[in-house]
Amino acid sequence: xxxxxxxxxxxxxxxxxxxxxxxxxxxxxxxxxxxxxxxxxxxxxxxxxxxxxxxxxxxxxxxxxxxxxxxxxxxxxxxxxxxxxxxxxxxxxxxxxxxxxxxxxxxxxxxxxxxxxxxxxxxxxxxxxxxxxxxxxxxxxxxxxxxxxxxxxxxxxxxxxxxxxxxxxxxxxxxxxxxxxxxxxxxxxxxxxxxxxxxxxxxxxxxxxxxxxxxxxxxxxxxxxxxxxxxxxxxxxxxxxxxxxxxxx
Amino acid sequence: xxxxxxxxxxxxxxxxxxxxxxxxxxxxxxxxxxxxxxxxxxxxxxxxxxxxxxxxxxxxxxxxxxxxxxxxxxxxxxxxxxxxxxxxxxxxxxxxxxxxxxxxxxxxxxxxxxxxxxxxxxxxxxxxxxxxxxxxxxxxxxxxxxxxxxxxxxxxxxxxxxxxxxxxxxxxxxxxxxxxxxxxxxxxxxxxxxxxxxxxxxxxxxxxxxxxxxxxxxxxxxxxxxxxxxxxxxxxxxxxxxxxxxxxxxxxxxxxxxxxxxxxxxxxxxxxxxxxxxxxxxxxxxxxxxxxxxxxxxxxxxxxxxxx
Ligand SMILES: Cc1cc2nc3c(=O)[nH]c(=O)nc-3n(C[C@H](O)[C@H](O)[C@H](O)COP(=O)(O)OP(=O)(O)OC[C@H]3O[C@@H](n4cnc5c(N)ncnc54)[C@H](O)[C@@H]3O)c2cc1C
Ligand SMILES: Cc1cc2nc3c(=O)[nH]c(=O)nc-3n(C[C@H](O)[C@H](O)[C@H](O)COP(=O)(O)OP(=O)(O)OC[C@H]3O[C@@H](n4cnc5c(N)ncnc54)[C@H](O)[C@@H]3O)c2cc1C
Numbered sequence: 001x002x003x004x005x006x007x008x009x010x011x012x013x014x015x016x017x018x019x020x021x022x023x024x025x026x027x028x029x030x031x032x033x034x035x036x037x038x039x040x041x042x043x044x045x046x047x048x049x050x051x052x053x054x055x056x057x058x059x060x061x062x063x064x065x066x067x068x069x070x071x072x073x074x075x076x077x078x079x080x081x082x083x084x085x086x087x088x089x090x091x092x093x094x095x096x097x098x099x100x101x102x103x104x105x106x107x108x109x110x111x112x113x114x115x116x117x118x119x120x121x122x123x124x125x126x127x128x129x130x131x132x133x134x135x136x137x138x139x140x141x142x143x144x145x146x147x148x149x150x151x152x153x154x155x156x157x158x159x160x161x162x163x164x165x166x167x168x169x170x171x172x173x174x175x176x177x178x179x180x181x182x183x184x185x186x187x188x189x190x191x192x193x194x195x196x197x198x199x200x201x202x203x204x205x206x207x208x209x210x211x212x213x214x215x216x217x218x219x220x221x222x223x224x225x226x227x228x229x230x231x232x233x234x235x236x237x238x239x240x241x242x243x244x245x246x247x248x249x
Numbered sequence: 250x251x252x253x254x255x256x257x258x259x260x261x262x263x264x265x266x267x268x269x270x271x272x273x274x275x276x277x278x279x280x281x282x283x284x285x286x287x288x289x290x291x292x293x294x295x296x297x298x299x300x301x302x303x304x305x306x307x308x309x310x311x312x313x314x315x316x317x318x319x320x321x322x323x324x325x326x327x328x329x330x331x332x333x334x335x336x337x338x339x340x341x342x343x344x345x346x347x348x349x350x351x352x353x354x355x356x357x358x359x360x361x362x363x364x365x366x367x368x369x370x371x372x373x374x375x376x377x378x379x380x381x382x383x384x385x386x387x388x389x390x391x392x393x394x395x396x397x398x399x400x401x402x403x404x405x406x407x408x409x410x411x412x413x414x415x416x417x418x419x420x421x422x423x424x425x426x427x428x429x430x431x432x433x434x435x436x437x438x439x440x441x442x443x444x445x446x447x448x449x450x451x452x453x454x455x456x457x458x459x460x461x462x463x464x465x466x467x468x469x470x471x472x473x474x475x476x477x478x479x480x481x482x483x484x485x486x487x488x489x490x491x492x493x494x495x496x497x498x499x500x501x502x503x504x505x506x507x508x509x510x511x512x513x514x515x516x517x518x519x520x521x522x523x524x525x526x527x528x529x530x531x532x533x534x535x536x537x538x539x540x541x542x543x544x545x546x547x548x549x550x551x552x553x554x555x556x557x
Binding site (some may be wrong): 001011013016017019026038043093094095117118120121122123124125126127129130131132133134137138139141142144154157158159160161162163164165167168169172177178179184206212215216217218219220221222223226228229230231232234235236238239241242246248249 | 259260316318320323338341342343345346347348349350351352353354356357358359360361362371376377378379380382383385386387388389407422423424425426427428429430431432440444453464467476480485486487492493495496500501512518521522523524530535536537538539540541542543544549552553556557
């Protein structure tokens with residue numbers, strides 16, 4: 001079976017972001033960008049399924065500006081076989097991304113689609129679920145274990161109370177949580193090889209999908225800054241402060 | 250305005266989160282109904298009927314809704330959403346799993362993790378791990394929203410809403426429940442605890458987390474952890490506090506052997522008072538801590554326990 005992996009270009013997780021002075025958005029000029037960490041986990045899972053002989057082909061797809069091809073090349077270097085870039089400079093929201101991915105699913109007929117559980121920029125945690133609803137496929141979100149077994153897949157999910165295992169019919173949609181696997185690093189020869197792997201460029205119009213959304217961003221602000229307090233010298237002083245100054249004991 | 254709140258369940262009982270989501274619904278204003286869906290959920294429905302501000306509790310009690318699997322829950326919500334202007338759920342793993350399906354099938358966007366209400370169509374939500382707060386306006390006719398419970402104080406429970414059975418039964422042949430491994434603990438749940446004490450990689454191993462037990466007992470605290478402690482297998486995943494784990498805002502948060510990465514801070518920086526215990530006096534956690542104690546946790550924790 002084929003596996004489709006959705007990857008998103010986001011700010012590097014180490015970068016501390018700044019809000020623009022006019023509060024219109026976050027300032028992303030000259031900021032280091034990278035593949036969303038949960039998408040790295042998604043690529044890794046797909047590649048491992050191919051290495052195990054469960055999958056025959058891994059296709060990476062992204063929706064975003066021209067520069068997002070860097071993240072597709074990373075996915076190709078990590079082991080994806082080919083890539084699809086749906087190019088748009090517009091702000092593509094989860095629903096539009098899900099609609100576009102649904103069209104790709106229709107075209108490619110993958111047995112499994114793997115996405116990250118959330119993008120660390122918008123923190124929405126919804127694209128995979130929307131894609132599942134639109135394609136009418138079952139979903140296993142926040143996966144910490146994925147076991148394909150014939151025409152079924154068992155997904156162990158990280159839920160608030162602990163772990164839950166569900167069985168889904170294939171094809172299915174899976175979103176990754178942190179403990180699913182530890183992504184590998186791309187090796188130099190693989191990075192070189194990735195440059196030659198096929199990468200198709202499409203536009204939302206090719207799929208007949210409107211990217212515009214009914215949600216508008218009015219402003220972006222910094223949260224209330226938390227100031228560091230004092231260092232205490234001993235356990236006794238700590239208990240005294242918590243009792244008499246902070247009054248939380 | 251007319252709002253439907255999806256109730257959160259914990260082992261069949263009404264979870265504390267729902268009272269916060271109802272408070273968010275009150276901030277929007279209008280009639281508030283609560284949907285309790287599951288199997289054997291009468292007690293949860295009765296508890297929901299007591300929440301202040303609720304007019305009606307709708308109960309879908311059927312085996313197909315057991316464990317609140319995403320596919321039947323999404324289909325149920327699609328059936329029930331007509332006539333409502335807003336559908337709300339908490340940003341729990343259930344709300345996050347189910348609500349985007351409703352949004353997609355109704356062809357509307359979802360606003361995730363809302364922590365403030367400006368008006369019936371304008372909301373505040375954190376982006377970039379809470380390092381920025383976006384004000385967003387939705388012109389969708391149906392607003393589908395998950396609520397960050399720490400943003401809203403729970404409503405009381407002196408109400409008496411009517412309870413009405415929902416007889417919608419949907420089909421589900423795509424997903425089935427296999428098993429659950431739920432953490433058993435007599436401690437308060439992380440999201441609702443007044444005091445939280447969390448351990449990080451500095452704890453060294455899972456056994457050492459016992460050093461936190463005695464202190465948690467004395468303070469009535471929940472125990473949390475950093476991602477590094479969970480990844481290393483010291484403690485289970487449900488204890489992770491942070492951007493991609495649980496968001497907490499207790500009166501007192503004690504971080505032990507945690508360096509203070511932005512992803513961890515995202516989950517606890519709205520706590521009223523933060524205490525950090527760390528041997529590295531340059532650890533970033535001290536930049537947000539009200540009280541910092543520099544030293545070896547293996548000496549400090551036993552002393553703290555004995556002196557509390
Ligand atoms: C207030 C606001 C401001 C925004 N500002 C900008 C902006 O300045 N620039 C901009 O480009 N966008 C912007 N967006 C759009 C935002 O990036 C989209 O919401 C996003 O593409 C989809 O949601 P998400 O990434 O949060 O999804 P999530 O549901 O959190 O992502 C989960 C997974 O879905 C998949 N996925 C998500 N997006 C894509 C994608 N584009 N391609 C392939 N797979 C994907 C990935 O596997 C990802 O791990 C903004 C959105 C909002 C609401
Ligand atoms: C996509 C993504 C999502 C993430 N989500 C989360 C999340 O939700 N939550 C989260 O916590 N992290 C998250 N992280 C990880 C985060 O970046 C950090 O790696 C993690 O928080 C570090 O955990 P730590 O502070 O326990 O470990 P470290 O950074 O290794 O810090 C250990 C600390 O313990 C101290 N210490 C060691 N020994 C002792 C001793 N004997 N006495 C006292 N102090 C001692 C050290 O001085 C050090 O400061 C995420 C990362 C990514 C990329």
